[in-house]
Amino acid sequence: MPTQPSKELERIPNPKPERDYEIEITTNEFTCVCPRTGQPDFATITIRYVPDQWIVELKSLKLYLWSYRNEGHYHEEVTNTILDDLVRTLEPRRMTVIADFNIRGGLHTVVTARYERTAEGPARLAAD
Amino acid sequence: MPTQPSKELERIPNPKPERDYEIEITTNEFTCVCPRTGQPDFATITIRYVPDQWIVELKSLKLYLWSYRNEGHYHEEVTNTILDDLVRTLEPRRMTVIADFNIRGGLHTVVTARYERTAEGPARLAAD
Amino acid sequence: MPTQPSKELERIPNPKPERDYEIEITTNEFTCVCPRTGQPDFATITIRYVPDQWIVELKSLKLYLWSYRNEGHYHEEVTNTILDDLVRTLEPRRMTVIADFNIRGGLHTVVTARYERTAEGPARLAAD
Amino acid sequence: MPTQPSKELERIPNPKPERDYEIEITTNEFTCVCPRTGQPDFATITIRYVPDQWIVELKSLKLYLWSYRNEGHYHEEVTNTILDDLVRTLEPRRMTVIADFNIRGGLHTVVTARYERTAEGPARLAAD
Amino acid sequence: MPTQPSKELERIPNPKPERDYEIEITTNEFTCVCPRTGQPDFATITIRYVPDQWIVELKSLKLYLWSYRNEGHYHEEVTNTILDDLVRTLEPRRMTVIADFNIRGGLHTVVTARYERTAEGPARLAAD
Amino acid sequence: MPTQPSKELERIPNPKPERDYEIEITTNEFTCVCPRTGQPDFATITIRYVPDQWIVELKSLKLYLWSYRNEGHYHEEVTNTILDDLVRTLEPRRMTVIADFNIRGGLHTVVTARYERTAEGPARLAAD
Amino acid sequence: MPTQPSKELERIPNPKPERDYEIEITTNEFTCVCPRTGQPDFATITIRYVPDQWIVELKSLKLYLWSYRNEGHYHEEVTNTILDDLVRTLEPRRMTVIADFNIRGGLHTVVTARYERTAEGPARLAAD
Amino acid sequence: MPTQPSKELERIPNPKPERDYEIEITTNEFTCVCPRTGQPDFATITIRYVPDQWIVELKSLKLYLWSYRNEGHYHEEVTNTILDDLVRTLEPRRMTVIADFNIRGGLHTVVTARYERTAEGPARLAAD
Amino acid sequence: MPTQPSKELERIPNPKPERDYEIEITTNEFTCVCPRTGQPDFATITIRYVPDQWIVELKSLKLYLWSYRNEGHYHEEVTNTILDDLVRTLEPRRMTVIADFNIRGGLHTVVTARYERTAEGPARLAAD
Amino acid sequence: MPTQPSKELERIPNPKPERDYEIEITTNEFTCVCPRTGQPDFATITIRYVPDQWIVELKSLKLYLWSYRNEGHYHEEVTNTILDDLVRTLEPRRMTVIADFNIRGGLHTVVTARYERTAEGPARLAAD
């Protein structure tokens, strides 16, 4: 049964919840469509997070990122959407999503969105 | 109707105002003229900002940067002018503009200007 | 007598316990097996620590890393296991283990686990 | 009218047919699907050719490469197909197509196909 | 049924036998054992060939390279063995195998073996 | 009197005409306009030549390249035009002009045009 | 009238004194003489400062750096001298001068001197 | 009279004691012997310090590093010994010695030792 | 019994004499002494050869290179001596020795010596 | 007696005249003056030659290159002058001098001059 793209992110128990450790996942295989022109966009996505009880199951992450292939998204919006979906599923202590998009109109855009559980109000962007 | 360079920066609503996230836009296609010699100058411009209610519309940013093509500007002045124009239009939480100019007279100049809304007085330059 | 892989980490006295100094050991020769598919995984391991009374004996470290060659381990788990084993043997003041795994399914994963003796509760991950 | 992917390669007259000169076009925005697994593949495509009477119209080349987005192709086959299509349309003096595919199963594949008009029989691959 | 390492190289028909084109496959996931010390060796293998009627099926190539994991081989011998096995299976027009081994005893060794069908006697090594 | 862009290439006597030696001049400060969209294009130009009786006077070369700033040119055409102008002025033994244009529509284009005096007919493009 | 090297640093008004922004100027064209051996020394100089009322006039900076060409200076001394001269002329809020000297006797030396107006006593070296 | 390796570190007066400035000296010409195997070890040494009244005389530093050529030292010990010798001679405000050793047994070791005068007890290792 | 440096190069049978294949061995751990000043010199040595009946035994090569540690040699002479010793022992079909010496007096020297058995007279240096 | 710059190139006997071997010497410490503006120029010089009976004595080469420090030279002329002086002194079989000059007026110039004894007439510039 060939695998299918899916919005369903799966999670598995964190093998070491008693420690704050960081997982960084990078892929240069993200592509979606520009809502304005309908033409393909390409980006390198980096996900860095400190898990709490759950870590992301890698195969489901691949299918989730694949699910954007034919959807229309703006750079800023899709970076935050990916962060929100992952935060909702994993409830991590901290997480950063970076989307580094290919050049369009001579402009190279990188969007960096962060989430930190401790911050009650809108998450402050920790100084880089 | 071919597009025209324009000082008119356009903005669109921030899709995620409740979160502090960072947008970095880079282009190596900035050129203006040296007021002293009248000869062309070339630079790589990097714009890094944390939006509040507004994000910059990329096409208008391209036309805005293009508008400097035949204008006379000194390195230090033009970097601050670009930052001021963008801050006036977007009212971001934080913004940095870096202009990395080609070598002239054996000297390679990079100007970095920062704006932070919280600082009442002249913005302190956050340590790099 | 040819050497054998071994879980036995050996330690030798720290030549300068009265000073906080850092030892960084890197190897791109780590390989184990994926528990799900049974296929080989490859990683670059970096160990950075501030020793207290003991430093790791390098030859035994090589045999210890070799001992994973035919064992099934997930990325997140094995990084923490290596950190735990080294911490148990050396009782360092601080230690970081970074495991940078080869690309699988288009995804490149790096796991970073830290230990700090002073922190009573689960070690806080110092902001990068 | 939003543009559409299309197999229709367009050509425009060579501005300097009396000279042998070389055009190299590179894009890291090629994606198609693996016929076996149905999963996306990604590649950087380089096209190097010495035109005769015709050169490729760049916009049509973009739409042509886009047309592979949801098609199933093996690495070796698709590189030759792209070369054949371009050769049929442009009838160049010489042309090389290089497809540098992302890592799959730990293997990184690059396919290089060459065409030379003068060679009557199957084109000899000039030593690299 | 989990896959198994295997000496069985599989081949599939060349989609374009009438053209000389080159396929380059690289992996940094090759490991075998040093016959003298019994300790693991690591290498990056590059395979470059111009196919005739057959091209190598990539999954079988991965299992074939995996089959060396626990075998004792010297650098020079194993590079030629891999070339011989591939030549016997694919009967290519030309093929090069490069094995770039990790540093041992301060020495970094790269072995490059070439096969050319046209050469009757022992294949001449084309000048690099 | 501020300098002005000018199509007037100036030449000075070759200090060593009895020897074949090569001069390579590179600049990343070339910009012209796209005839189709009217928008700026940017390129790095490399000029490599073996002079006969004349070498190019560098200041005039700078003013000559500057003269393209507001002119509409296609990549392929302008590379050959620059080569023709330089050949007409310097009558070199050999000359190559390479124009490496910024990415447009995801495509990165490099045009390489060569001239060789000895070839009576249209210059053969020497293998790279 | 050909320009002359000169110790006379010129300054022009800061176009944006109300903002803390940073100017970085780099040149790999600094050369002076070793007082001990009389032989030439070469260095790359980087000047990074936050201007107050004045910014340095670039042409005069070039002539000032040129003035060291035939003077005898030790690495440590000349780095501080350049910083002192610039601070005396520009009275900046902060300034750093880095001198990265070519290898002598197998040793590669980099001297970094900082000035901060707010610090009353000898300027503390801000942690890198 | 040919120079001789010597443990005698010489110092000369700091030309600018009233300022905290940093001197970084790097050499890839350090070699000593492994006490266990008797075989040569090679390292790149970096010395970074903020001088107080004294700076190191470079020639004597070269002869001092040369003095290790035939001595048996372990990585961790020799890095601290070099730091101690330099601190005893120069009494600097701060000093760091980094020894980056060549790969042995597949392991690449870097030792970083710091000294800070202000800290009464054993110097705390400033977070990287 | 600790190993000793030795001029005794050992050879073992070529596993594949019927094929021309190339072996490249590189080490950055070569050091000898300058005959004029008595001070240490450091170099990276690259040995590239096509074996006939014999290949070099790597451990003996390490001990052979180690034997130069305290000997006085000029760059040009020692490169040819190493080539002669290896050629005498291995009688290869072709061999190149490259010695890339550290900077001395601002000059960085690389010596490349080649041997080719077929050339009766003094080996012609094949164009790079 | 401090050393002095000097046009006097010294030569010493080639230790291996019966073999064609190559010596490459590089320095980034060449500086002279621009005849037109009187301002300093900087270049990296590479000298590659196959010696016959003589090799250049390195110290004298350093003093020879130093002798250009205050002389006015154009890029093309000085590269050929250096080649002529070295050829006159060493009478090598082949020699190449490459002068890679710093950017002036946005233009980066590299001059490559070759000499080959066998060619009776003016040396042909072998295609690179």
Ligand SMILES: [Ca+2]
């Ligand atoms: Ca970026």
Ligand SMILES: [Ca+2]
């Ligand atoms: Ca810069």
Ligand SMILES: [Ca+2]
């Ligand atoms: Ca900065």
Ligand SMILES: [Ca+2]
């Ligand atoms: Ca990483």
Ligand SMILES: [Ca+2]
């Ligand atoms: Ca590749």
Ligand SMILES: [Ca+2]
């Ligand atoms: Ca290839």
Ligand SMILES: [Ca+2]
């Ligand atoms: Ca290699």
Ligand SMILES: [Ca+2]
């Ligand atoms: Ca290119």
Ligand SMILES: [Ca+2]
């Ligand atoms: Ca440095």
Ligand SMILES: [Ca+2]
């Ligand atoms: Ca520093």
Ligand SMILES: [Ca+2]
């Ligand atoms: Ca390191």
Ligand SMILES: [Ca+2]
């Ligand atoms: Ca560290």
Ligand SMILES: [Ca+2]
């Ligand atoms: Ca090779």
Ligand SMILES: [Ca+2]
């Ligand atoms: Ca070199």
Ligand SMILES: [Ca+2]
């Ligand atoms: Ca060469």
Ligand SMILES: [Ca+2]
């Ligand atoms: Ca160059």
